[in-house]
Amino acid sequence: MLDKDLRVLAASRSFYSTFHVVPSITQGQLLYELGDGQWDIPGLRLLLEKDSSGARRDDDYEVEHQFPEIGMRTMLLNARKVFSKAIPIDTLLLGI
Secondary structure, eight states: OTTTTTBOOOOOOHHHHTTOOOOHHHSBBBGGHHHHHTTTHHHHHHHHHHHHOOOOOOEEEEEOOOOOETTEEEEEEEEEEESSSSSSSSSSEHHH
């Protein structure tokens, strides 16, 4: 879950385990700055920044990337803007 500035609000246990990160270092950080910039992926930027206004829904966006710790990965990404009265900030749910 990302805020409107693409800072990590929360992530799943699977994300932390797969990418060898911990919540205390991940939450509150800009997505592109995680892991010394390993998430600064051109394809991911294209997906997340192509339309920052209005309703969002992106399905099955494929990105390949070489991660230093875990090697080459092909990720299928899904992004949704989340609207909730309970959460007063714009949020984006990024499924990997």
